[in-house]
Amino acid sequence: MRLMLAPMEGVIDHTMRELLTSLGGVDRCVTEFVRVSERLLPPRVFHRLCPELQHGGTTSTGVPVYVQILGGQAQVVAENAARAAELGALGIDLNFGCPAKTVNRSDGGSIILKDPQRVHDITAAARRAVPANVPVTVKTRLGYEDKDRFLDIVRAVQAANATELTVHARTKRNGYRPPAYWEDIAAAREIISIPVIANGDIWNPADALRCRKISGCDDLMLGRGALCRPDLPRLISAAHRGEAVDSLYWPDIAPLLLRFFELQLEHYDGGHAGNPLKQWLVYLRSYFPQASLLFELVKRLRQPQDIGAILKEHVAQSQQQKHNAA
Numbered sequence: 116m117r118l119m120l121a122p123m124e125g126v127i128d129h130t131m132r133e134l135l136t137s138l139g140g141v142d143r144c145v146t147e148f149v150r151v152s153e154r155l156l157p158p159r160v161f162h163r164l165c166p167e168l169q170h171g172g173t174t175s176t177g178v179p180v181y182v183q184i185l186g187g188q189a190q191v192v193a194e195n196a197a198r199a200a201e202l203g204a205l206g207i208d209l210n211f212g213c214p215a216k217t218v219n220r221s222d223g224g225s226i227i228l229k230d231p232q233r234v235h236d237i238t239a240a241a242r243r244a245v246p247a248n249v250p251v252t253v254k255t256r257l258g259y260e261d262k263d264r265f266l267d268i269v270r271a272v273q274a275a276n277a278t279e280l281t282v283h284a285r286t287k288r289n290g291y292r293p294p295a296y297w298e299d300i301a302a303a304r305e306i307i308s309i310p311v312i313a314n315g316d317i318w319n320p321a322d323a324l325r326c327r328k329i330s331g332c333d334d335l336m337l338g339r340g341a342l343c344r345p346d347l348p349r350l351i352s353a354a355h356r357g358e359a360v361d362s363l364y365w366p367d368i369a370p371l372l373l374r375f376f377e378l379q380l381e382h383y384d385g386g387h388a389g390n391p392l393k394q395w396l397v398y399l400r401s402y403f404p405q406a407s408l409l410f411e412l413v414k415r416l417r418q419p420q421d422i423g424a425i426l427k428e429h430v431a432q433s434q435q436q437k438h439n440a441a
């Protein structure tokens with residue numbers, strides 16, 4: 116079994132990849148999408164979304180990071196895929212799932228799913244442009260309005276010689292609403308021979324087990340679940356190996372938040388460093404009640420030093436509580 120960390124635009128950037136992969140259990144990451152429309156993008160765009168390219172294309176714990184490309188013109192996607200590979204990307208992932216209106220309006224993401232031939236042509240062009248030793252993978256939904264053409268899409272991906280296919284088991288129309296239709300992934304697996312990775316609504320180790328059973332896939336991709344429970348990949352992989360590992364408790368998570376905030380300050384404009392932190396707390400609070408309390412404390416703060424001070428105090432308190440409980 117392999118576990119992939121999902122690409123999530125505006126949420127899982129290199130700082131989050133660094134933190135989440137440091138906890139173990141993740142076998143591969145994918146960057147946020149690089150949107151390509153008319154031209155070959157300069158290297159700095161790839162380096163901004165994937166700073167790991169400067170370090171052999173992996174996170175500091177050695178987890179490979181594939182570069183995701185989103186676009187509707189086969190030739191432009193192919194040129195940019197080749198550039199990402201030249202810059203050292205360990206794999207190229209093509210996004211045919213993004214439901215955002217702005218993206219779909221400019222002919223990218225899930226809108227391409229309306230025409231399986233376009234999925235084929237874009238994938239085949241990228242595959243031809245990228246050296247054979249660099250994987251070209253595809254991420255798709257079940258379809259745009261409905262899933263009538265899903266199996267045609269799946270066949271198109273294999274016919275284009277993609278290395279692997281990840282399926283987020285919903286149509287564009289389904290948005291992110293539960294359920295995820297894992298049984299449709301099983302239908303895809305039955306008709307192609309390349310590895311299929313199942314994705315959508317895996318929130319805990321029991322979901323992972325059920326998803327693998329229903330989809331028949333060995334490999335899974337985790338998105339929001341890993342943000343709500345940062346140790347989810349580690350728990351799933353330990354359960355798979357039949358090993359028992361302790362879950363992380365809030366006193367283990369709180370220092371990660373501080374580290375995350377510090378990484379944000381290091382890499383981005385300080386004035387906005389609090390926003391990603393608040394965003395992560397919103398995910399975390401669905402699992403950790405303490406995240407709700409912390410969110411209330413920081414939600415109106417703007418100045419990085421104020422947010423940093425609250426975080427440091429919170430970490431110190433949680434360490435004290437851990438110490439008292441021991």
Ligand SMILES: Cc1cc2nc3c(=O)[nH]c(=O)nc-3n(C[C@H](O)[C@H](O)[C@H](O)COP(=O)(O)O)c2cc1C
Pocket residue numbers: 121122123124125126146147148183210212213254283291314315316317336337338339340
């Ligand atoms: C905020 C957000 C941003 C996302 N950005 C991307 C993206 O850049 N590329 C992509 O292929 N999928 C993107 N996705 C979809 C996720 O990769 C994943 O397929 C989806 O969230 C379902 O998996 P999950 O239930 O484990 O979160 C995004 C999802 C969310 C919620």
